[in-house]
Each structure stands twice: as structure tokens, then as C-alpha cells.
Amino acid sequence: MKLLSTKATCNSHGQDSSYFLGWEEYEKNPYDVVQNPKGIIQMGLAENQLSFDLLESWLAKNPDVAGFKRDGKSIFRELALFQDYHGLPSFKKALVDFMAEIRGNKITFDPNHIVLTAGATSANETLMFCLAEQGEAFLLPTPYYPGFDRDLKWRTGVEIVPIQCTSSNNFQITESALQQAHEEAKKKNLRVKGVLVTNPSNPLGTTMSKSELNLLIDFIKDKDMHLISDEIYSGTVFTSPNFVSVMEILKERNDLKDFDANVSERVHIVYSLSKDLGLPGFRVGAIYSENDMVVAAATKMSSFGLVSSQTQYLLSAMLGDKKFTRNYISENQKRLKKRQGMLVLGLQKAGISCLKTNNAGLFCWVDMRNLLSSNTFEAEMELWKKILYNVKLNISPGASCHCTEPGWFRVCFANMSEDTLNLAMKRLKDFVANNNGEECSSNKRTRSTQASRSFSRKSLSNWVFRLSSRDRHEQEER
Amino acid sequence: MKLLSTKATCNSHGQDSSYFLGWEEYEKNPYDDVHNPKGIIQMGLAENQLSFDLLESWLAKNPDASGFKQGGKSIFRELALFQDYHGLPSFKQALVDFMAEIRGNRVSFDPNHIVLTAGSTSANETLMFCLAEKGEAFLLPTPYYPGFDRDLKWRTGVEIVPIQCNSSNNFQITEQALQQAYKDAQERNLKVKGVMVTNPSNPLGTTMSRSELNLLVDFIEENKDMHLISDEIYSGTVFSSPNFISVMEILKERNDLQDFKQTDNICERVHVVYSLSKDLGLPGFRVGALYSENDEVVAAATKMSSFGLISSQTQYLLSSMLGDKKFTKNYLAENLKRLKKRHGKLVSGLQKAGINCLESNAALFCWVDMRHLLPSNTFEAEMDLWKKIVYQVGLNISPGSSCHCNEPGWFRVCFANMSEETLKQAMKRLKAFVVESTGNVNSVTSRSTLQKTKSVLTKWVFRLSSRDHRDHQEER
Numbered sequence: 001m002k003l004l005s006t007k008a009t010c011n012s013h014g015q016d017s018s019y020f021l022g023w024e025e026y027e028k029n030p031y032d033v034v035q036n037p038k039g040i041i042q043m044g045l046a047e048n049q050l051s052f053d054l055l056e057s058w059l060a061k062n063p064d065v066a067g068f069k070r071d072g073k074s075i076f077r078e079l080a081l082f083q084d085y086h087g088l089p090s091f092k093k094a095l096v097d098f099m100a101e102i103r104g105n106k107i108t109f110d111p112n113h114i115v116l117t118a119g120a121t122s123a124n125e126t127l128m129f130c131l132a133e134q135g136e137a138f139l140l141p142t143p144y145y146p147g148f149d150r151d152l153k154w155r156t157g158v159e160i161v162p163i164q165c166t167s168s169n170n171f172q173i174t175e176s177a178l179q180q181a182h183e184e185a186k187k188k189n190l191r192v193k194g195v196l197v198t199n200p201s202n203p204l205g206t207t208m209s210k211s212e213l214n215l216l217i218d219f220i221k222d223k224d225m226h227l228i229s230d231e232i233y234s235g236t237v238f239t240s241p242n243f244v245s246v247m248e249i250l251k252e253r254n255d256l257k258d259f260d261a262n263v264s265e266r267v268h269i270v271y272s273l274s275k276d277l278g279l280p281g282f283r284v285g286a287i288y289s290e291n292d293m294v295v296a297a298a299t300k301m302s303s304f305g306l307v308s309s310q311t312q313y314l315l316s317a318m319l320g321d322k323k324f325t326r327n328y329i330s331e332n333q334k335r336l337k338k339r340q341g342m343l344v345l346g347l348q349k350a351g352i353s354c355l356k357t358n359n360a361g362l363f364c365w366v367d368m369r370n371l372l373s374s375n376t377f378e379a380e381m382e383l384w385k386k387i388l389y390n391v392k393l394n395i396s397p398g399a400s401c402h403c404t405e406p407g408w409f410r411v412c413f414a415n416m417s418e419d420t421l422n423l424a425m426k427r428l429k430d431f432v433a434n435n436n437g438e439e440c441s442s443n444k445r446t447r448s449t450q451a452s453r454s455f456s457r458k459s460l461s462n463w464v465f466r467l468s469s470r471d472r473h474e475q476e477e478r
Numbered sequence: 479m480k481l482l483s484t485k486a487t488c489n490s491h492g493q494d495s496s497y498f499l500g501w502e503e504y505e506k507n508p509y510d511d512v513h514n515p516k517g518i519i520q521m522g523l524a525e526n527q528l529s530f531d532l533l534e535s536w537l538a539k540n541p542d543a544s545g546f547k548q549g550g551k552s553i554f555r556e557l558a559l560f561q562d563y564h565g566l567p568s569f570k571q572a573l574v575d576f577m578a579e580i581r582g583n584r585v586s587f588d589p590n591h592i593v594l595t596a597g598s599t600s601a602n603e604t605l606m607f608c609l610a611e612k613g614e615a616f617l618l619p620t621p622y623y624p625g626f627d628r629d630l631k632w633r634t635g636v637e638i639v640p641i642q643c644n645s646s647n648n649f650q651i652t653e654q655a656l657q658q659a660y661k662d663a664q665e666r667n668l669k670v671k672g673v674m675v676t677n678p679s680n681p682l683g684t685t686m687s688r689s690e691l692n693l694l695v696d697f698i699e700e701n702k703d704m705h706l707i708s709d710e711i712y713s714g715t716v717f718s719s720p721n722f723i724s725v726m727e728i729l730k731e732r733n734d735l736q737d738f739k740q741t742d743n744i745c746e747r748v749h750v751v752y753s754l755s756k757d758l759g760l761p762g763f764r765v766g767a768l769y770s771e772n773d774e775v776v777a778a779a780t781k782m783s784s785f786g787l788i789s790s791q792t793q794y795l796l797s798s799m800l801g802d803k804k805f806t807k808n809y810l811a812e813n814l815k816r817l818k819k820r821h822g823k824l825v826s827g828l829q830k831a832g833i834n835c836l837e838s839n840a841a842l843f844c845w846v847d848m849r850h851l852l853p854s855n856t857f858e859a860e861m862d863l864w865k866k867i868v869y870q871v872g873l874n875i876s877p878g879s880s881c882h883c884n885e886p887g888w889f890r891v892c893f894a895n896m897s898e899e900t901l902k903q904a905m906k907r908l909k910a911f912v913v914e915s916t917g918n919v920n921s922v923t924s925r926s927t928l929q930k931t932k933s934v935l936t937k938w939v940f941r942l943s944s945r946d947h948r949d950h951q952e953e954r
Contacts, residue, residue: 003703003747008608008778052555059546059554066544068537076537077530082762083597083755118596118764119561122785129633130486155607155633155782224481266481274561281560281790283596297486301633304600305786309762310544310795 007155022384022394031392033419040392041424046202046362047415048236048278050335054328055277058318065317068310075313082309085302087116091316095286098319099271102235102329107247113288115298116312118305120232120272120285121151124196126301127268127287128156130294131226137161137190138228139181141173143365143401143408145202152196161185161192164404167367170357171204173197173212178219194226194266195219200233200243203401203410205361207237213249217263226266235276235329237360238337245269265291273315275362276332282311336414339421340364343413346425350432354411362414366395369407371435380406391431393424485633500864500874509872511899519904522874524680524842525895526715526759528816532809533758536799543798546791553794560790563783565594569797573767576800577752580714580810585726591769593779594793596786598711598753598766599629602674604782605749605768606634608775609705615639615668616707617659619651621845621881621888623680630674639663639670642884645847648836649682651675651690656697672698672705672747678712678722681881681890682845683838685716691728698747705747714757714810716840717818726750746772754796756842757813763792817842817894820901824893827905831912835891842894846875849887851915860886871911873904 002009022044031039059066068076082088089111096109117123132138134157140148141163152158163181165171178195185192195216199208220227229246237243250264269288274280284307287298319325343364347354355365372379377399384397387409398408413421480487500522509517537544546554560566567589574587595601610616612635618626619641630638641659643649656673663670673694677686698704708725716722729745750769755761765788770776800806824844828835836845852859857879864877867889878888893901 003609003705004774004778005607005609005611007611008774047559049555049559052558055558056552056554063545066546067541068544074534076534077527080530080533080760080762081525081527083764118786118789119784125785130483131481133483133485150781150784155785226481279558281558283561283787283789293482293486297482300628303597303628304603304633305596306764308596308764308789308792310792311789314791 022388022396025388026394029392031420033417038392040388040394041420041427042394042415043412043424044394044396044410045415046275046410046412047280048275048332048336048362049415050278050339051328051332052278054324054331055279055318058321058324062317062321065314068313079309079313082312083306085299085306087114087307088309088312088316090320091307091312092116094316094319095271096288097322098325099234099288101322101325102276103243103245103248107245107251109247109288113290113295115287115289115295115302116307117285117287117298117302118283118307119274119280120230120270121147122283122302122305123270123272123285123287124148124151124228124230125154125156126298126305127228127270127294128152128158129301130297131228131268132156132158132193134158135189135191136193137185137188138226139163139178139185139192139195141165141171141177141197141201143171143203143398143403145198146396146400146402148196158193159185159188159190161188161190162402163195167355167405167408170206170355171201171365172209173215175215175219178215182223192223192225194228196228196230198230198232199246200231200237200360202233202361203363203396203398204355204365205358205363206355206365207241207243207360209241210244210249213244213246214253217246217249217253217267220266221260221263224262224266226268228268228270230270232270232272233275233361234271235332236336236362238333238340239359241359243360265289265294268294276329282315283307284311284315336362339413339418342418342421343411343425346421347411347428350425350429351436352428352432363410363412366409366411367407368409369405371432372407375406377406383407384409387428387431391427393427500868500876503868504874507872509900509903511897511903516872518868518872518874519900519907520874520895521892521904522876522890523895524756524892525761526756526813526817526842527895528820529759529809529813532812533760533799536802536805540798540802543795546794548794557790557794560793561787563780563787565592565788566790566793566797568801569793570594572797572800573752574769575803576806577713577769579803579806580757581722581724581727585724585730587726587769591771591776593768593770593776593783594788595766595768595779595783596764596788597755597761598709598751599625600764600783600786601751601753601766601768602626602629602707602709603632603634604779604786605707605751605775606630606636607782608778609707610634610636610671612636613667613669614671615663615666616671617641617656617663617673619643619649619655619675619679621649621681621878621883623676624876624880624882626674636671637663637666637668639666639668640882640884641673644885645836645888648684649679649845650687651693653693656693670701670704672707674707674709676709676711677725678710678716678840680712680841681843681876681878682836683841683843684836684845685720685722685840687720688723688728691723691725692732695725695728695732695744695748699744702743705749707749707751709751711751711753712756712841713752714813715817715842717814717821718839720839722840724750746770746775749775757810763796764788765792765796820893820898823898823901824891824905827901828891828908831905831909832916833908833912843890843892846889846891847887848889849885851912852887855886857886863887864889867908867911871907873907 026040026042029039031041092111092114096111100108137159139161142165161181161184163177182192216227234243246267272285289295353367358364371383380397380399387393396410504518504520507517509519546552570589570592574589578586615637618638620643639659639662641655660670694706698706713722725748753766768779834847838844851863860877867873876890
């Protein structure tokens with residue numbers, strides 16, 4: 001009889017090893033402007049480091065909050081004892097107000113329909129446990145966040161079936177792709193319980209159009225399914241088109257009386273403060289649903305990942321400061337817009353373009369298809385390795401996001417200083433210039449391609465071995 | 479096609495409704511010495527409220543720990559970004575030192591073998607996910623913490639098979655009971671993956687004896703594919719002898735005696751769970767941990783901890799607090815003193831009411847013997863008595879049946895979650911009730927009372943299935 005469970009021993013779920021290798025290499029040789037100027041620059045981590053000063057300044061003006069005080073009185077005992085899985089009421093209120101503000105107050109949320117969880121990682125898994133089981137699946141548009149393979153499938157037994165999106169229409173979801181995915185699930189004998197989208201999208205960095213959202217609602221209405229909208233990046237929309245939440249579409253259709261009462265009970269939102277506020281360490285996530293049964297079940301399940309009361313209290317005060325949140329949201333977006341602009345410009349100077357529709361998120365979806373030696377994922381891996389080892393930039397290859405087209409990469413811009421970003425762009429420009437030079441000599445290229453291909457195969461074996469023998473520093477790389 | 483999963487809709491797992499009803503009644507009518515002196519006194523919540531002043535005084539002297547500062551410098555950004563599921567190294571070190579100190583430094587723990595989780599609720603579920611699956615079971619001695627039915631079984635599909643313990647030997651685990659449980663599992667077609675114990679015990683409040691621990695280690699030594707999980711969440715609440723002996727000490731002893739065969743991998747099949755919710759009284763901060771010498775378990779559990787990481791804000795605060803060895807030494811000793819004193823008050827208060835309890839030396843509650851107050855040796859009579867105590871006496875205590883005890887008449891009564899005055903008040907009420915009851919002991923339980931009991935039970939069951947809104951506390 002085996003000692004551990006199947007779940008404990010089936011480690012990787014086919015997760016791409018490149019994520020981990022890139023991380024390892026970065027850890028061995030991290031860039032530092034003074035100590036290690038030739039090191040690897042981390043561009044694979046979707047963190048928002050641009051607005052900490054705003055948070056720090058608020059903390060400095062409100063020292064009591066971190067000190068467990070309210071109106072000068074200590075509430076340490078109350079917080080120390082507070083483990084109610086319904087969540088701190090003042091925090092839930094402040095959170096739903098914040099969510100409404102992000103959506104321009106076009107809709108409101110009821111704090112009684114919010115379930116707090118230790119991060120969106122926990123929220124997503126909990127929703128899967130509530131809505132589906134072994135033998136069932138959710139449809140997800142590709143490319144998608146690699147972590148979903150673990151978060152949605154691992155302990156739940158639920159499957160993911162991809163909705164294949166392509167660059168032909170900027171990776172938007174089409175009706176035919178949706179139907180195709182549904183067919184595929186049927187062929188695999190999987191009952192489809194719903195669709196899960198990330199809006200704004202990771203890794204595309206785009207907001208969903210009204211027509212895509214309506215398409216999805218039509219689809220789930222027709223098939224009696226759920227729709228989960230992970231809106232973790234909703235506060236990072238820095239340029240038009242404006243963010244349109246699925247909740248707004250529901251409201252519109254309700255107002256237009258194009259409404260199926262059931263539909264609102266099958267649409268659920270996930271949120272988190274890890275991207276908008278840049279607080280991934282505090283583990284603050286949430287599920288929002290109009291479905292009472294889902295809220296009830298998810299609330300009980302949140303026992304397995306509650307948010308620290310110390311943290312709930314701090315954030316109830318911070319998000320309860322409406323003057324602060326209003327200013328934070330707009331200033332943060334300004335900075336993100338500026339920084340994205342720098343990345344786009346830097347890429348352009350290197351002759352590299354990215355998805356034109358990028359208007360949100362902490363990254364660009366970069367088109368390096370013209371740098372591939374062939375339109376294959378092997379070539380993509382080859383290019384990725386060169387960028388990692390030669391250019392010394394850790395970026396995320398599209399294959400790790402289940403993209404169907406080779407040559408796309410996710411490059412983050414908000415987790416480093418402006419100078420570091422400039423340096424990264426310079427390195428990339430030099431690399432592309434050299435690469436173009438090489439292409440002039442076809443013999444050279446053939447030799448180098450063959451050499452890199454065999455190097456690539458051998459390294460792949462090494463990576464696979466390394467992945468299974470020890471796991472390192474797997475950050476939550478959303 | 480059903481809309482939600484089976485897990486979402488199979489709400490109760492046969493959990494006893496009394497827990498929730500008692501809670502509801504308390505919420506409707508909570509005792510307050512000024513505003514509601516006739517209200518219900520909460521004695522069903524295993525919280526440690528006796529030593530907050532020690533924590534508050536430390537916080538006042540060390541404002542930087544909660545102010546995101548280290549050595550006067552702000553580390554807010556680093557903490558805000560820190561989401562590494564390997565945990566804050568300084569916190570893990572401070573935590574294992576604390577755990578060692580609780581065990582008189584007779585054993586030490588390697589911080590690389592600790593996995594941090596959002597509370598031991600998360601740690602226990604995670605261990606189940608790592609060690610077992612549907613069709614498999616863990617053996618648990620009764621009575622046990624009601625929350626285990628949810629924590630160990632709900633989303634994991636793992637089953638619990640009880641090891642029946644009884645008052646004839648103070649509810650200790652016997653070899654016969656272990657073997658019987660194993661047989662029961664086999665009859666149910668369940669593969670036994672191991673044994674899980676809570677030591678010190680909830681709800682008994684006793685530490686496990688050396689012989690019990692050796693019995694358990696022998697058992698898993700014989701059954702080489704089994705695990706032993708020791709939930710030591712109450713390890714820092716052992717206020718009188720015998721001293722606490724952790725399963726890790728037993729392993730060390732046996733290892734030193736070379737009482738282990740060369741090929742034995744027993745250390746890799748013993749896992750400890752811990753939390754700061756009871757010893758430090760910080761259930762709100764969600765700090766739990768699992769400790770294992772098994773690298774595969776640590777690796778898998780570490781990844782799973784993604785689903786319930788501890789806030790870095792909280793990890794940092796506690797790394798600082800537990801890193802202050804002068805503070806921890808004093809805290810542990812003072813906390814035990816206060817628990818011992820308070821325990822003594824409950825025991826003597828109960829004695830004055832003619833009620834005995836299991837002789838206990840740990841935890842935040844007593845295991846109280848009210849068998850002599852039952853008109854019949856049945857669980858119906860226990861429920862009857864419990865209802866009277868909630869509604870007439872105005873005390874919310876936990877009936878033994880909710881802990882899967884196989885003998886009616888036992889109740890868990892907490893003593894560390896209220897003031898001394900309130901405890902006195904509770905004992906006074908109880909004494910008055912017993913005097914009244916024993917005065918009426920000749921009035922045999924009439925048929926009408928039994929019927930009333932049945933109809934109320936039906937209502938409870940109905941209420942439980944139609945709405946939940948009060949089962950929110952972690953009532954360990």
C-alpha cells in the first residue's frame with residue numbers, strides 16, 4: 001500500500017518546467033544595480049511595486065491601525081479572538097465599497113454575499129470545490145495563468161478544457177471556439193460545469209469586450225452553467241476601453257429585462273488585493289456570489305484559509321478611507337500606464353511589438369514570433385533560453401500559459417525600477433540586433449539552430465529531472 | 479445536471495445540531511454582568527483569554543513588530559510582497575524554538591521540516607490530502623473534537639473510524655480498542671492509513687501517558703504503511719503533572735535505545751500539528767503548522783499551503799514576539815499558572831455542586847461527569863439534561879455525544895474564556911440547579927417529557943438543514 005496519497009505524489013500536473021527553471025536561474029544570479037549589474041532581471045513576476053509609497057504614507061498617518069487600536073482604544077483582544085468565518089464586517093464593507101469604486105460605482109456589491117479567503121488562490125479552489133467534482137470540467141480561454149492548473153484541478157479532481165484563442169482577433173473569445181471547447185469536453189467524457197475567465201486577462205493584459213461578456217452570458221444561460229470571472233486585475237485598467245465587469249452586463253440585461261433570474265445565481269466573481277494594492281503577502285482574497293448556497297458552502301470552506309484578523313482590521317481602516325482609495329486607484333493607474341508605455345516603447349526600439357489591445361494588468365503580451373527560427377514550441381523554448389541565459393531576462397514563455405501559437409511571451413513591467421526596465425530594454429535591443437546579424441548567414445544559423453535544438457532537448461531532460469527531484473522557490477507567479 | 483457539487487450540498491456530515499443550537503441560544507441571550515446578568519454564559523468555547531495582558535504588554539514595548547519595522551527601518555514592502563510558501567525563515571525558526579521550549583527542550587525541531595498553514599484547521603486537512611484519499615480512513619480515539627468530522631473528511635473524502643474509549647480507564651487508548659477499530663474499518667471496506675490523536679486531548683483535557691504513546695508507535699511500527707498524527711495544539715497548556723510528553727520524545731527515546739530496526743522508516747510516518755490559537759490565545763491570526771521528518775510530506779504540504787498561507791504581516795509580528803526568549807519563557811510559565819488556578823476554581827465549583835470531572839492536567843476545559851444527573855443512561859437523557867442546562871441554568875456547555883463519546887452523561891465545560899466572576903456565577907447557578915434537580919429526583923421522567931424531547935429534536939434537525947448562520951466559531 002502506498003504511503004502517501006495520489007495527490008501528494010503526482011507532483012507536476014504537466015506544469016511547464018520553464019517557469020521553475022527561469023526562477024532558479026534568477027535566484028542563482030539576480031540582477032542588482034550595484035552588486036550584480038550583469039545579473040538576470042526578473043520580468044516573470046506579476047507584482048505591482050509602483051505604489052507602495054502611497055500605502056506607506058497612509059500607514060504613517062494612521063499608526064494606530066497597525067497597533068491594534070481603534071479610536072485610541074486597544075482592540076487587540078477582540079482581534080486576537082476574532083475567527084468568525086463570516087469575516088470582519090467592517091472589512092467586508094470596505095472591500096465591497098472598494099470593488100464598487102473600481103467599477104466606477106456602476107454597480108454595488110452586498111457585503112453579505114462576500115466570502116473572504118486567504119488569497120484568490122484559495123478563492124478559486126474553493127469555488128471549484130463548490131461547483132464541480134471529478135469527471136467535470138471548466139472551460140478556460142487560452143492563454144491562461146499557469147497556476148490555474150494547480151489551483152483549479154489538483155485537490156479538486158476537476159478538469160480544465162481550453163477555449164483556444166488566437167492572435168487573428170487579438171485572442172478574443174469567439175462563439176466557435178467556445179462551442180469547440182464544449183465539444184472537446186464531451187469527447188473526453190467530461191461534464192462541463194461552466195466557464196472561468198480572468199478579466200482583465202492574465203497574461204494578455206486586456207479587458208474583455210462587452211460582446212465577449214455577452215457571448216459568455218448567452219452561453220451559460222443556454223447551457224445552464226456557471227461563469228466565474230476572476231477580476232483580480234480590475235484595479236489595473238490604465239487606459240481605454242474602460243473595465244466592464246460581468247456584473248455590469250448582468251445589470252444591463254436585467255434593466256433591459258433580458259433577464260433569466262437564474263443567471264445571476266450562476267455568475268461568481270473572484271477578487272484579491274494582491275495586484276491592485278500590491279499586497280500578495282497579506283493573503284487577501286474574496287468570492288462574490290448572488291447564490292446563497294454557494295456563499296453558504298464557500299463560507300464554511302473558508303475555514304481552511306481565513307484571512308488573519310490582524311490584516312482584516314488594517315485593511316478595513318485603509319480601504320474605509322475613501323479619500324485615500326480614490327486617490328490611490330487613480331494614481332496607481334497613472335503610474336501603471338506610464339510604465340507600460342516605457343516597456344512598449346523599449347520593445348518597439350528593439351523591433352518587437354506587443355498586443356495592441358493591452359490596456360490593463362502588470363505585463364505586456366509580447367510578440368516575438370519574428371525571432372523564432374521556426375514556428376514551433378521548440379523554437380520558442382530555444383528563444384526563451386537565449387533570453388534567459390544570454391540576454392539575462394527572465395520572461396514567461398507562452399507555452400507555459402497554454403498558448404496555441406508559439407512565439408508569445410509575457411513580460412512584466414511593474415516589479416522593478418524605471419532604470420532596471422531601461423536596462424532590460426537595452427539588453428533586448430542589443431540581442432535582437434545581433435540576432436538579425438546572424439540571420440544573414442544562413443549556414444551559421446543552421447549550425448547554431450541544430451546545436452541549440454540538441455542543447456534544448458538535453459536541457460529539457462535536465463529540467464524535468466530537476467523538477468521531479470526538488471522543488472524550489474515556487475512563487476505565486478500570477 | 480445538478481448545479482453545485484456534492485460537497486457543497488451535503489452540508490452537515492451528521493454533525494450534532496446541539497453545538498449550533500447552543501450557540502444560537504447564547505447569541506440570542508448572551509450573559510453580560512451589567513447589561514444581561516440573567517443571560518446565557520458561554521462555556522462551550524475553548525478560548526484562552528487568561529494571558530492577553532502579557533501579550534499586550536509585549537506589544538506596547540515592541541511597537542515596531544506591528545509597525546512593519548525592523549531595527550527602526552521600514553520593511554513594509556518586503557512583507558507586502560512576501561508570499562513564499564516556504565514561510566518567513568525568522569518566523570519558522572522562532573516557532574520551532576517555541577515548540578522546543580514547550581517540550582522542555584527535550585526535543586528540537588528543524589525549521590526546514592515545518593510547513594506553515596492558516597490555522598491547524600488547514601494543517602489537519604492538508605495532512606489528510608497528503609496521506610489518504612477516498613476509500614481510506616484514519617482511526618481516532620473517542621471522544622474527539624467535533625470539528626474533525628469536517629476538517630478531516632469533508633473535502634478529502636477520507637473517513638474517520640472511532641477507537642472507542644471509555645471511563646473505565648479514564649478514556650485511555652487500549653490495545654484492544656485499537657485492534658477493534660482496525661477491524662471495524664476493515665468491515666467497512668476502508669483501508670486504514672493511520673491513527674490521529676490530539677495530545678493533550680480535546681475534550682478530555684488530559685495528556686497521553688507514555689504507555690499509550692508507545693502503544694501507538696508500536697501499532698504503526700507493526701503496520702508499516704500507517705501514519706501517526708499527533709495534534710499537539712494544547713501542548714503549551716499543561717498546567718500540572720504529569721508533564722507533557724510529545725510523540726517526538728518517544729521517538730527520540732526509542733531511537734536512542736536503538737529500539738528501531740535499521741530499515742525502519744517510522745520517523746517518516748509520524749507528524750505533528752501545532753497552532754498558536756490555544757497556547758497564545760490568537761485564533762484570529764490563523765497560525766498553524768505541521769511538522770514532519772518525511773521530505774515528501776513536507777514538499778507536498780508546502781505546495782498545498784498555497785491554499786492557506788499565513789499573512790506575512792502576522793508572521794513578522796510573531797517572529798518578533800516568539801523570538802524574544804525572555805518573553806516566551808515568562809509567558810509559558812505565567813500562562814500555565816493562571817490556567818492551573820482557573821482550572822482549580824472550576825473543579826471546586828463543580829464539586830460544590832456535587833459534580834465530578836475527569837482528573838485533568840491540561841487544556842482549557844474539564845470533562846465533566848454528569849451521569850448521576852441522567853434519569854436514564856441514554857443519549858436522549860443527555861440531550862434532555864443539556865437542554866435544561868442551556869435554557870434553565872443558562873450555561874452553554876458541550877454534550878459528549880457531539881464529541882462522539884460512547885457513554886452518555888459527559889460534558890465539556892470551558893474555564894478560560896471568561897472572567898473569574900463569571901465562572902463563579904456559572905458555578906452558583908449550576909449548584910442551584912443540582913440542588914433543585916436532586917430534590918426532584920423522584921419525579922421520574924414522564925412520557926410527555928420524552929415526547930417533548932423528540933419534537934424539539936426534530937425542530938433542531940429541521941433548523942440545521944434549512945439555514946445555518948451561527949456555526950461560525952472554531953469551537954475546539
